[in-house]
Amino acid sequence: MPETTPKGLTGLAFGGDYNPEQWPESVWQEDVRLMREAGVTMVSVGIFSWALLEPSPGEYDFGWLDRIIGLLHDHGIRVDLGTPTVVPPVWFYRAHPDALPVTPEGVRLEFGSRGAICHSNADYRAAAARITTRLAERYGDHPALAMWHVHNEYGVPVSACYCDSCAAHFRRWLATTYGTVEAVNEAWGTAFWGQRYASLEDINPPRATPTVGNPGQALDYKRFADATMRENFCAERDILHRLAPGVPVTTNFMTALSQCDSVDYWAWGREVDIVTNDHYLITDGRRTHVNLAMAADLTRSVAGGAPWILLEHSTSGINWQPRNPAKAPGQMARNSLGHVARGSEGAMFFQWRQSRRGAEKFHSAMVPHGGTDTRVWREVVGLGASLDSLATLRGTRTEADVALLWDWQSWWAQNLAWRPSEDHDARERADAFYEALYDRHLTVDFAHPEADLSAYPLVVVPALYLMTEAAGNNLKEYVENGGTLVVSYFSGIVDEHDCVHEGAYPGVLRDVLGLTVEEFSPLLADQSVRLTGPDGSELGGDVWTEFVVPRGAETVWTYADGLTAGHPAVTRHRLGEGTAWYVSTRLGHEGLDALLGWAAEDARLDPRAGLPHDVEVVRRSGESGSYLFAVNHTAADAKVPLETSGTELLTGERAAGRLAVPAGAVRVVRLDG
Template identity: 85%
Template sequence: MPENTPTGLTGLAFGGDYNPEQWPESVWREDMALMREAGVTMVSVGIFSWALLEPSPGAYDFAWLDRVLDLLHENGIRADLGTPTVAPPAWFYRAHPEALPVTAEGVRQEFGSRGAICHSNAAYREASSGITGQLARRYAQHPALAMWHVHNEFGVPVSACYCSSCAVHFRDWLQTTYGSVEAVNEAWGTAFWGQRYGSFAEIEPPRVTPTVGNPAQALDYRRFADATLRENFVRERDILHRLAPGAPVTTNFMTALSQCDSLDYWAWGREVDIVTNDHYLITDGRRTHVNLAMAADLTRSVAGGAPWLLLEHSTSGVNWQPRNPAKAPGQMARNSLAHVARGSEGAMFFQWRQSRRGAEKFHSAMLPHAGTDSRVWREVVELGASIEQLGPLKGTRTVADVAVLWDWHSWWAQTLQWRPSEDHDARERA
């Protein structure tokens, strides 16, 4: 059975997403030296690299990733190796445009971002299984491998697709769940507004309607979408377990962020070998320390009280909110250690080296644009030393004195249209 901790990691995890493919190879050895200076013990690699690993259908190029993993091993840094299935290559969409997701308004989204996936699509499932199997066979015995990282932030940015393939899949899910269309009619209350169905074939996804649709149908579609995403995780996980036995498999959760309110993490927590979480501060006036504490405690609960791992947070400001302030001096360390105090076996970031190009070029990183002569870098090095000193905490458990009941399905229901108040936020009440 796989371990429930990264293999070969004797202390706490400290590091971040490492994307060497964004940089000339001449930079890689500098990265290694600076990682050692900062006390980095593990990095996440390969998460968005499908187009480089399989530049054309069935043609693979692992040479660059071989060199990266070898460098990491030479420098005593463990690898959280990603399956790059969150970002299929352009050639895949050219061959299978039907794998692009369709919105509830009926608009097919396009390639050019990330996560543009219909998770019911058979071609996507076959292709993602293929690249996952290739990675597993090649790196199962690599000495740098600490664990596998499937996909990335399931449900972000697309939690549900509304295409015809999903309609067929949804009907199958309803038949398995309810057994008969009569049971669906009863559960959904379709006698209201004359919505009664005579057969499963008449049921479609809850696409845009003239006014509010059936809330029970919308709730079931969220359950179906969650189950569909989880099917794809389990499929990849099982390939990795079979071909690379012993290495734990995870995927990064986002337990308390509105950006990923589409997954039932109680169910997901039972499927991963290690529970990991991403957490970013929301700067719209809400009490960020409350959300941080809730996210960490909730993640620990999803892990059944066992240690878990903060796989992503930011050294300073992010770039995807309307306003993205930098963190104050000391705030990065306070946030990181708060997660450790609540059960995380380390503190990981997005990302190691700040990007020069692309959508997240203004997102902070461990090594910022300003380089090593910067406050962020100095705080990163100080935090790395603190994390190293806390190594004896590895394997210990945080015990809570108070319990709060949390249910994702209830939360989904509370956020449907036409409710008593849009001002209610269950997370604040918790």
């Protein structure tokens, strides 16, 4: 079995992407000296270096890489070594221009950025295998090697290509997946609009068409593109496993960024030896620490609950948003330790030294343009010391309270054209429900709809337009066996082929919810509705309403106005030993909090009203003990109740009764017993 932790790393991972090729060798000695000063334990090397390692076809120059890896090893710094297959050299593209990807409109993209790859191209695959083999043969038994880093951020910026090579590959994929053209016709519903195919050879990628194309074809092409990238990853991984046994292999995910909506991370999580993730704060006016917590919880869930590694984030501002503010003093440590609380075995950054040239020269780094006499550098050194003091929690697991169901393939399907309302956004609903759970101080595991849910007293379904019969049966069994389920609108509607489930909406969820939906009634952009409860209280909704018909469910809240006035808006259905809730409109934060409060009572989850707002409290536990993290995102000092006494690891102080957490600070208590 491959290793699932970085080889030779005894503490938490701390460091970042190191690109020494951007600097003269005279800087390298200073780099390793500063790394030792900061407490760096591991750096990622070689990710974008193919053109330097193979400057011309079949001619290799490993001298510079030998020297830098040797220098890092001499200073006790572990190496996450990249296979540089995200950016083939320009000579490769001049020899094989058809390896450049083609857009749906037929435009071939050019060299000069990164990730410009047709993943179906045989020449690219062969070249990637050759450079990966050379690296594995040369460094597979190097004492500095901690793990392999294949490619970089698959799916960013290009996941799908629409060239003739991809067309041929897609047909082979369809033949493997469906067997016959008749099965493809059935799955895609090609009888509609006369789209029926007589042969698999007639099928092309979903290129630009006069109007909306076939949604089944579009959905399958997303699956194909994802599977093709994963195929290439596995090919490199298998070379590395064969030539460097015992060294774990990973690639960096981007689980919670909408920029990477083309990757099914449930599938990818099964292929890597260690799950790693890149996370950058989206500064769009929302509470960035909530998105951070969500990213960490989602990544841990993709890892099956096992520890994972934050392989990239930023020390301060990033460079690719319209506006890129700096992080506030102390925010870098809060961000980093917030990821550790939720399962990361460290905190790595992009990048070590801030670039002077290139597209990301204004992206912050561990060593900023201003050098070591800067706030960022001082905070980097402080964070290194903090992570060193937390080494004993390696291998422990984060404890979760509830499950939130999420499926990338359902997201793909819902985002296809011509849905009932473009204002309904599956990701927005997932964010909103997550934030409401976060504000109730409930730690969330994400789960696939067909996963075993028996460990969770409460399961939330914020938006699952696509749901298989197996998933529907899974949720019904969960509720019958005593679970509490909360489902939001436009869930359970279609099967894996984007075919509407037979019968009334919501398809495979009818029985568990005890209702049917006669008709969707989306609202216009400026419309909203009022909901009234049995006690006369009111909630507000927007975007969506439905004509709900209870068939065993009880009505809890009713539409007070609008086209659906008098119809149920929120229902509750007792089934077997459990309860299923349904909400048929888009509730705001207040409404979601109320809904989840009722569901939490059904689930017998202890209320945590005594915990301060925006102070997250998370626990990790394992053989080395139990650890309580308290992360204060507010400008006021806070106190967190402790069930038992313990030692606060960042200060060394004893803690009992109530833990003092200063404004903007983090405290980690190793609990006694």
